[in-house]
Amino acid sequence: MTEIAIIIPSRLDAKRLPNKPLKTINNKEMILHVHDIAVKANVGEVIVATPDEKIIEIVKKHGGKAIFTRSEHETGTDRIFEAFEKELKKKPKFIINLQGDMPNLDTLAIIDLVNHMKKNTCDIGTLASNLEEEEKKDSNVVKVITKKDIKKKEFSEAIDFFRLTQSSIDNSIYHHIGIYAFTNEALIRYVNLKRTKLEIERKLEQLRALDNKMKIEVGYVKQCPLSVDTEEDFNKIKKIMETYDKN
DSSP: OOSEEEEEEOOSOOSSSTTGGGOEETTEEHHHHHHHHHHHHOSSEEEEEESOHHHHHHHHHTTOOEEEOOTTOSSHHHHHHHHHHHTSTTOOSEEEEEOTTOTTOOHHHHHHHHHHHTTOOOSEEEEEEOOOGGGTTOTTSOEEEESSOGGGSOOEEEEEEESSOOTTOOTTEEEEEEEEEEEHHHHHHHHTSOOOHHHHHHTOTHHHHHHTTOOEEEEEOSSOOOOOOSHHHHHHHHHHHHHHHHO
16 A cells, blocks of 8 residues: 555536536546546655546546445535545555646645645645736635745745735735645545635635634646636636647
């Protein structure tokens, strides 16, 4: 059994962009792009956790590992916990929750996050990049505030996560990236906590951890991977990735 597992939660029933994991870029489904990034990182076992037969079939045909999970999970973290418990028997020391909608994530970002987690300085590790001016009022872009400047390539403790930028805060705000690394103990504790008021109001899972005094540390990524939430997002990243592959 590997010490580290990357689990990718994926489902077809997304409200804003249905069938998102099966949308193709360069004739390859988006879930497979994310799967291959995780495999290329070569840090541990990679599993796609999904309630959908179509995703299972595509991943397995591609040579990957995918397992069925229940359809009624409230969050992606609950879904990865089912895979962690059922398939991995709660054995990995570190569990990476990698969102299935970032097909251009840099593999080195995963490696850097794993290396930081091995220092055992936090319960949860995650990543962030520059927050552009036009993103400040975009509620689809999650923001994070850290105690220190993470552009110096050092991880710093997260203070808050939100969707709409507070105008009075200018320093140490970053564009949060949807990847989380949990220690074994932190993941087990997290899924046994009740959802908090702030988590539900802002629709951000990480607030459950902060509200319960769990320590989240954030690292810096120079190039922000695009997260696909809407058709507009998908068309944008499709154009970027297909143009890049032609060059």
